[in-house]
Every structure is written in C-alpha cells, then in structure tokens.
Amino acid sequence: MDAAMTFKVTVQPSGHTFWAEANEAILEAGLRQGVALPYGCRGGVCGSCAATVLSGQVHYPFGEPQGLAPYDEERGKAFLCMAAALSDLEVDSPRVGMEPDIEIKALPVRVEKLRKLAADVMELTLKLPASERLRFRAGQYIDILLKDGKRRGFSLANAPFNDQFLELHIRHVPGGYFTSHVFNEMKEKALLRIEGPLGSFYIRESEHPMILIGGGTGFAPLKGMLEQMMAQGMDKPVHLYWGVRAKADLYMDSVVRSWEARHPQLVYVPVLSEPHLEDAWAGRTGWVHEAVAADFPDLSGHDVYLSGPPPMVNAAKAAFWAQGLPENQLFYDSFEYSPDTLKAMQESLS
Structure with a gap:
C-alpha cells in the first residue's frame, strides 16, 4: 500500500472526523489530531479502544491484538490501537466527545514512601513538585518513564482531590525488571519521571447502581x-x-x-x-x-x-x-x- 495514502475516519455518534495515514494506528491518528478516543494499554490487550466498524475496512499491520476475542470480531469490533485503515472508515465509539479532555503531562516525582501491603504488593507513594499538580480522574493510570525509553503503567489508587501525592499498588512480578527494582533496590527520595494521566477507565455520570x-x-x-x-x-x-x-x-x-x-x-x-x-x-x-x-x-x-x-x-x-x-x-x-x-x-x- 502507498504509505502516502490517507483515509478519512468518521466517529459516530459524535461526528468527529480525522485523517489516518496508511499503516498508522487509528488511535494514534485520532489522538494526534485532538480526537479523544478511549484507550488503555495501547498494546492490543485491554480492549478499551475497541470500536465497531460501521463501514470500511481495517487491518493489523502491527500484529493481531492479543485481546481481540472471536466474539469481538463477530460483533464487528476493531482494536483501534493496532488497527490501520484500508479505506475511509465510519466507526462507532459512543464515549468520544462526552467529557472534556485532561492535559497529559510529563513530570518529575520523588518517592515519598514505600510500604509493603502484602508479601508481593508494595504501596509506592510519589510526591509531585510543589509547583505542579496532576489533574486526573479516579481510575486512570500513569506511565513511569524508564531510562531505556521503556514505560511501566500503574493505576492511580488515590482520588483526585488528594493530588499532592500519587499512590500506586505494585505487585512484584518474578523476572520483572521494574517491580524487582521497587522491591529490592528503590529507596525513599529517589527521583522518577512519569507521564499521565492516561486511560479511559474512570467513573461516568449515571443513575445506575x-x-x-x-x-x-x-x-x-x-x-x-x-x-x-x-x-x-x-x-x-x-x-x-x-x-x-x-x-x-x-x-x-x-x-x-x-x-x-x-x-x-x-x-x-x-x-x-x-x-x-x-x-x-x-x-x-x-x-x-x-x-x-x-x-x-x-x-x-x-x-x-x-x-x-x-x-x-x-x-x-x-x-x-x-x-x-x-x-x-x-x-x-x-x-x-x-x-x-x-x-x-x-x-x-x-
């Protein structure tokens, strides 16, 4: 396919439109152009970015999403974090445009406290700079930015009103580079860099229990x-x-x-x-x-x-x-x- 080709993507029911380049992940194209598509892991696992393809065709040049189950495909679902357009597209993603965006920031943080909650679970409390606050929705996550360019994502375990500190619950994964570092080497007052808030997991306004x-x-x-x-x-x-x-x-x-x-x-x-x-x-x-x-x-x-x-x-x-x-x-x-x-x-x- 000609890499210079672009395809128009229309998101229903909001009516948002954007252009996706050939072999570009649809999610990345939307986010790049200011369309707040829902997402989570960005790696084809969680399915938070799943949308129903109403018309047009997609493919997966970056590999088949691990989390795409047969029943998802039968329902016409596509994981937009790994799908690329093969034609102009119309997709159904009802959550787009429902709530205002929150700014994603990269910030330095200091390890304020390390506390073992269980043999294999550590509470890691991070302190933000005095001049900064991270505006987020309860349920979202942050990425910890590692020196080798890799990232590790962890959910925020505290509510947004207590935003001087960020609370993470980290499970020790055997063989996990970062979690082993947290349990065996990390000290209080250590400096880290984070990016966030990320993800589309947060409370929606609703009267349902x-x-x-x-x-x-x-x-x-x-x-x-x-x-x-x-x-x-x-x-x-x-x-x-x-x-x-x-x-x-x-x-x-x-x-x-x-x-x-x-x-x-x-x-x-x-x-x-x-x-x-x-x-x-x-x-x-x-x-x-x-x-x-x-x-x-x-x-x-x-x-x-x-x-x-x-x-x-x-x-x-x-x-x-x-x-x-x-x-x-x-x-x-x-x-x-x-x-x-x-x-x-x-x-x-x-």
Missing part, C-alpha cells in the same frame, strides 16, 4: 473511585467484589470493611479462588466474575467497572454480556504485562 470488580491489584483504581464517591456522598448502591487467591492477598481488607461500616450504600464481597486451610475462610470462593454473575442474573440496569488481569476481564465480559449488560455500561481496565516482563516470566518457567 454500580458494580466494581477488581482482581488482585486491580483493586487499586477502584480504591480511588470509592474514595472519590465517599468524599462526594455515595448516593446510590455500590457493590465492590474483590477477587484474590488467598486471604493474605486482600491487602486492604480492613480498610474496605471500615468503609462498608460507615457507608450503608456500599456492599463489599471478597472472593477467594484458592483459600489456604489456615485461612479458615467462610466467605465466597471461586472466580470473582462468577460470584457477580450468580448475584446479578440480570445486569441490564447496572454499570460495571472491571479491572484486573486479562483472563479475568475477558471471561467477565463474555459472562456479563450474556446476562444482559449493555456494552455502553461496561468499563474496564485490563492489566497486561510488558513484553520483556512476559519474556522473563516464560524463561523462568522453562
């Missing part, structure tokens, strides 16, 4: 959302489901239980997939999305916010759509590993 579902450290962005709602006054039912392996992985269980005691609208349901014998667990067990599906056979009247590892997110999406959840009432953030971390993990298992 909410179901928040976190897997592991997928609890982090939900914590920020809950803090925001509690500060503003929780005026509708909110169910929080937190899925982990064993009781020790519920690293802020007592905090959430204290919130539940103070806010009648909040219901907290922890779910263990592999409880230890010593846990003496009498609560819910199994997969967290299956617990939600059992409690809510009809999801058509709820907004669902979902964050965690890709297998959990993909399984939950399929299950919830089968139980009547409209696509525009599901918001999710899929926590994918960086390619080099995945490689290190695979090598450690070989």
Whole structure:
C-alpha cells in the first residue's frame, strides 16, 4: 500500500472526523489530531479502544491484538490501537466527545514512601513538585518513564482531590525488571519521571447502581473511585467484589470493611479462588466474575467497572454480556504485562 495514502475516519455518534495515514494506528491518528478516543494499554490487550466498524475496512499491520476475542470480531469490533485503515472508515465509539479532555503531562516525582501491603504488593507513594499538580480522574493510570525509553503503567489508587501525592499498588512480578527494582533496590527520595494521566477507565455520570470488580491489584483504581464517591456522598448502591487467591492477598481488607461500616450504600464481597486451610475462610470462593454473575442474573440496569488481569476481564465480559449488560455500561481496565516482563516470566518457567 502507498504509505502516502490517507483515509478519512468518521466517529459516530459524535461526528468527529480525522485523517489516518496508511499503516498508522487509528488511535494514534485520532489522538494526534485532538480526537479523544478511549484507550488503555495501547498494546492490543485491554480492549478499551475497541470500536465497531460501521463501514470500511481495517487491518493489523502491527500484529493481531492479543485481546481481540472471536466474539469481538463477530460483533464487528476493531482494536483501534493496532488497527490501520484500508479505506475511509465510519466507526462507532459512543464515549468520544462526552467529557472534556485532561492535559497529559510529563513530570518529575520523588518517592515519598514505600510500604509493603502484602508479601508481593508494595504501596509506592510519589510526591509531585510543589509547583505542579496532576489533574486526573479516579481510575486512570500513569506511565513511569524508564531510562531505556521503556514505560511501566500503574493505576492511580488515590482520588483526585488528594493530588499532592500519587499512590500506586505494585505487585512484584518474578523476572520483572521494574517491580524487582521497587522491591529490592528503590529507596525513599529517589527521583522518577512519569507521564499521565492516561486511560479511559474512570467513573461516568449515571443513575445506575454500580458494580466494581477488581482482581488482585486491580483493586487499586477502584480504591480511588470509592474514595472519590465517599468524599462526594455515595448516593446510590455500590457493590465492590474483590477477587484474590488467598486471604493474605486482600491487602486492604480492613480498610474496605471500615468503609462498608460507615457507608450503608456500599456492599463489599471478597472472593477467594484458592483459600489456604489456615485461612479458615467462610466467605465466597471461586472466580470473582462468577460470584457477580450468580448475584446479578440480570445486569441490564447496572454499570460495571472491571479491572484486573486479562483472563479475568475477558471471561467477565463474555459472562456479563450474556446476562444482559449493555456494552455502553461496561468499563474496564485490563492489566497486561510488558513484553520483556512476559519474556522473563516464560524463561523462568522453562
């Protein structure tokens, strides 16, 4: 294909238009021209950028998206972070233009505090410069910019009103360069550079009751959302489901239980997939999305916010759509590993 070719992309229902070059990711073309398309990982995993192709054709010159499931393709979905146009396009992306943009900044930060929340989870608190604040929405994430040009994305675990500090929950990944550095070498007062806020995972205005579902450290962005709602006054039912392996992985269980005691609208349901014998667990067990599906056979009247590892997110999406959840009432953030971390993990298992 002639690299000089460009194609017109029209986004419905907002009516936004922009031009995409041949072999240019549609998401990048839109963002470059000021169209606030939703996105998350930018790596073809999370699916936050998925849009329905109404007319025209796309292809994937950068590789098939890992998170593109058969049911996505059957519904005419394309992952715009990896798709390029083969013709003029009309796509359906209902969230475009609904809310004003927030400025993305690159900023220096200082490590204010390191606190172990569990054997493999570290709370990393970053302090912004005195003259700077990072305006963000509860649930969004930041990238930590590494010296080799690589990035590591982590969800913000605090609410925007507490914006002098940024709170991250970092799980130690075996073979992970950055997470190993955080656990073994990083010291307080160390300097880092970040870019953010990023992503399209944040609370939407709605009268529907909410179901928040976190897997592991997928609890982090939900914590920020809950803090925001509690500060503003929780005026509708909110169910929080937190899925982990064993009781020790519920690293802020007592905090959430204290919130539940103070806010009648909040219901907290922890779910263990592999409880230890010593846990003496009498609560819910199994997969967290299956617990939600059992409690809510009809999801058509709820907004669902979902964050965690890709297998959990993909399984939950399929299950919830089968139980009547409209696509525009599901918001999710899929926590994918960086390619080099995945490689290190695979090598450690070989």
